[in-house]
Amino acid sequence: MNTADRLVAAAAELLDSGGEVAVTLRAVAAATGVSHNAPYKHFPSRDDLLAAVAAADFDAMAAEWVRIRTSPSTPAERLANALDVLVKFGREHPARYGLLFNSPELAGREGPLRFAAEEALDQFAAIIEDQQNTGDLPAAPADHLAVLLAATAHGLINADAGGRLRRRTNWAGVGDGLQTLIKLLSNH
Amino acid sequence: MNTADRLVAAAAELLDSGGEVAVTLRAVAAATGVSHNAPYKHFPSRDDLLAAVAAADFDAMAAEWVRIRTSPSTPAERLANALDVLVKFGREHPARYGLLFNSPELAGREGPLRFAAEEALDQFAAIIEDQQNTGDLPAAPADHLAVLLAATAHGLINADAGGRLRRRTNWAGVGDGLQTLIKLLSNH
DNA sequence: ACCTGAACACCGTTCAAGT
DNA sequence: ACCTGAACACCGTTCAAGT
Numbered sequence: 483m484n485t486a487d488r489l490v491a492a493a494a495e496l497l498d499s500g501g502e503v504a505v506t507l508r509a510v511a512a513a514t515g516v517s518h519n520a521p522y523k524h525f526p527s528r529d530d531l532l533a534a535v536a537a538a539d540f541d542a543m544a545a546e547w548v549r550i551r552t553s554p555s556t557p558a559e560r561l562a563n564a565l566d567v568l569v570k571f572g573r574e575h576p577a578r579y580g581l582l583f584n585s586p587e588l589a590g591r592e593g594p595l596r597f598a599a600e601e602a603l604d605q606f607a608a609i610i611e612d613q614q615n616t617g618d619l620p621a622a623p624a625d626h627l628a629v630l631l632a633a634t635a636h637g638l639i640n641a642d643a644g645g646r647l648r649r650r651t652n653w654a655g656v657g658d659g660l661q662t663l664i665k666l667l668s669n670h
Numbered sequence: 671m672n673t674a675d676r677l678v679a680a681a682a683e684l685l686d687s688g689g690e691v692a693v694t695l696r697a698v699a700a701a702t703g704v705s706h707n708a709p710y711k712h713f714p715s716r717d718d719l720l721a722a723v724a725a726a727d728f729d730a731m732a733a734e735w736v737r738i739r740t741s742p743s744t745p746a747e748r749l750a751n752a753l754d755v756l757v758k759f760g761r762e763h764p765a766r767y768g769l770l771f772n773s774p775e776l777a778g779r780e781g782p783l784r785f786a787a788e789e790a791l792d793q794f795a796a797i798i799e800d801q802q803n804t805g806d807l808p809a810a811p812a813d814h815l816a817v818l819l820a821a822t823a824h825g826l827i828n829a830d831a832g833g834r835l836r837r838r839t840n841w842a843g844v845g846d847g848l849q850t851l852i853k854l855l856s857n858h
Numbered sequence: 859a860c861c862t863g864a865a866c867a868c869c870g871t872t873c874a875a876g877t
Numbered sequence: 878a879c880c881t882g883a884a885c886a887c888c889g890t891t892c893a894a895g896t
Contacts (some may be wrong), residue, residue, distance in 0.1 A: 517881050584772040589832025620854050625838045630822060630851050633829055637821025644777025650813045663818050666808050666855055705862050
């Protein structure tokens, strides 16, 4: 594992343990065992290091979605599992989740992060398309449905993280809200 | 206008002009014409000042929704207008929008911000309920539909701000995505 | 009650060297 | 090619005074 990868891993751990504010370049460098400005030899700025963490997480998410998409479950189960990947990541890694979906400035950048995000969304959309083909979701373009479902998932995850979800609904969690929406969208 | 309100207004302007990073207590104080730590006499910390900006914005949003709710348009138009308030605020004040909906740590706090957010969502839910009563939306609990629609709106606004919306769809903007969802949810 | 000014510990980033 | 150490300008926050 080269220094750049170790810096990314250290940053991810700091995000998990202390949130975005904990990710100072000095702390990342110390956790990696290099001097306080060695990171600049691998990343132009702190934001670029964070973008690298986000890109790696999108890659991992895409890999999970590939696994789910080719798993032997039913299309409906695969869709539920795909959504659960998002929900679980948001719950277990809130700061890293924020990098992926709550940071428009980061998302708007060119580069590997944008590419990784598109790759991941491709897999997500494919899972949705499989479920559409069972006739159980509206026949809208798969990309439209994928964007809508991802958007709703994201909104519900944020609402729950801020404590706003359970104050207004009797849902046990984000999954219940998503299943409610899917039921409303289903053709029966 | 007292000092606390002027500090909040100055912080809001800095958010609009330079994003969250531009809101240093020193810049806020300078823009307000007080010394660099006078803000501490009105807010315990920078986060509390930001929370006050967010609470004020939720109050303004709630007021807009009250106006829309009691306007003479049709329920469907009122729903579209209510959603447009969100979309427009996200587009025109991205940093302040982020304080309202992209900052779970802030949203999770107790205090006036939480209260203001609930008041605003109450109005939004009422507008949805009016449209439900026309029979043109599913008969799910209004709070459920309100949370789902607000979540989708938020997700689409974020996707668009990050440039991810228009790369995957032919929608001209967030509004098109929302109308697509509403159509899919409608009973005809 | 409200404000000021100095000070502290910290941070991102730059620069000049080192191997 | 990769890293180190000093330095700079800045920031949130604290503290001791001032009126």
